[in-house]
Amino acid sequence: MKKVELRNVCKSYDGPPQVVTNVNVTINPGEFFILVGPSGCGKSTILRMIAGLESITGGQLLIGDQVANSLMPSERNLSMVFQNYALYPHLTVKDNIVFGLHVKKVPKEERKRRCEEVAAMLGLSDYLNRKPRHLSGGQRQRVALARAIVNESPVCLMDEPLSNLDAKLRAHMRAEIRQIQRKLGITMIYVTHDQMEAMTMGDRIMVLNKGEVQQVGHPLDIYNHPANPFVATFIGSPPMNVVDATVAHNQIHIEGIKPIDIMDSQLANKEIIQVGIRPEHISFASKEIEDKRRNIVEVVNVEVLGNETVIAFKLGAGEWMAKWSGQWRVQIGDRIPLEISYDAISVFDKESNELIKSPKVSDLHVFEHEVI
């Protein structure tokens, strides 16, 4: 198991616009590390630079303790799973799995043993003699996975491996990949555009936008303390509501709702800010709540998802979303009272986009190890 380190890594494809700018990160041995961001933000490019399929135009890449910038892909001792699986169509599942071992001249018995082991782990034992085109999407995915782990390379790269599967299978494979990674202890670098995959699978995630690193950290830290409005709206579903706001008379003024009283000194000498609030932190304002904190809004859409309800409503010029647990029988066009409290909001600087304040919400239950 090796660490992978990127130092000021940059990339431009024959031309000035940099697709990836100054990426600095150390991926620890045995870590499940996720690169996430909207499509076109340079995730695949970073992964392919690590794999050696794309040249690095600036900075340094270290695999283990070795500078790997100019190593051939095969010398980097890693395995890779592609989005379209890239199985060899003319080879059987078995031959696909041992293809790399064959090239590396691993002895025949060893090849057979490892192939059978991996096939058993992934439930492929019955399909070993089939050609890829006679497999379902999920099975092909597993073959691609098997081919990657059979090499026992210390580092494994995956580029959106689950995006061609249906939702149910995707959830299943998510758990399975995670388990295998833990069991083998490989360093995993995993690319996805799906924030849900990032949140559920990663030990740490790196959020990218337009080739620049936005934030690196533990999924929950990123969720609770997003470094800027981009991360705030990218991570979490439905996304955080973010609007411009002004500070005056120790109150935050947002178009369309009543002013929010500021409870501490974090916003001292700020005037123009951005306020974000997660849909689940908008609360329903019951009758007991004093009038100056009750905002009546008009519902424009309702989605009841069994045990939770997502309500979209008009606010100022935009549309906001609230997410409440339980089944709320609200109709489109209804006017409902909401409360947005100071504790629930995140505040970002308008110019630098930096996080000034994160929410302090009492109903955000955090169970630490000790409790259990």
Add this chain to the structure above:
Amino acid sequence: MMTRGKKWTFYILLMISAVVMFFPTFYAFMVSFMSSEEVMAGKLFPSELTLRNYQDAFDKLPLLHYLMNSFIVSISVTIGQLIVSSLAAYAFVFIQFKGRNALFFLFISTMMIPWEATMIPNFMTIQQFGWINRYFGLTIPFFAMAFGTFLLRQHFKTIPKELQEASQIAGLSRFQFFYKVVLPVSKTSLVTLGAYGFLTTWNMYLWPLLVTNNESVRTVQIGLKQLQAEEIATDWGVVMAGVIVVVIPTLVLLFAGQKQLQKGLTQGAIK
């Protein structure tokens, strides 16, 4: 869906065309059993089925020797074309280099120059090399084939680039990727091109006529012509017997490779 009437007209037209198309072949086959008198009388069916004409054809000409020559030449050209075209197509698809597209279009534009136009320079080159009456002269000019390169390039382009990348990570060299992945994956196109090359070479007439002037490497198509010219009054029965013998290998190839051929030719088209 077609109406009944439409279907009938359609099939009748098809049948008529089939008969028209097939008649010369059929007539040649029939003539190959007839005596000269019967041919002259313009009969459609021979009065008796004898193999005398076939016997004559083999007696008058070293037909087996010619057939053998044709085989050697056709097989060599086929293999040569496959090797050269596939390597060229591989370079055009999988190797990045400056001016790749420009070079390819230059290469392809040679398809627009008729073969006859290059015949004289080619002949002089061959003559300079001293390749008259040698297999080299009959085969090597046909190895580089723009059409074959084009056909294979089209197929190679459908191979996902991830396959190449996966091979790179696995540690395959460029050449290993070529013969372990690209060639097996493109089997249908290779078979198509092979069959096409074989048939074209087998039926070649003008070039073998130019570069051979004795029996040693002469191909069978020229031999047939000899059969026709040697006598004052041509014995068409014998000529047709020779023709039938010559056609057999092509027919065998067509029947054997029909499925593959169709697949290969339509592959790039519908995708």
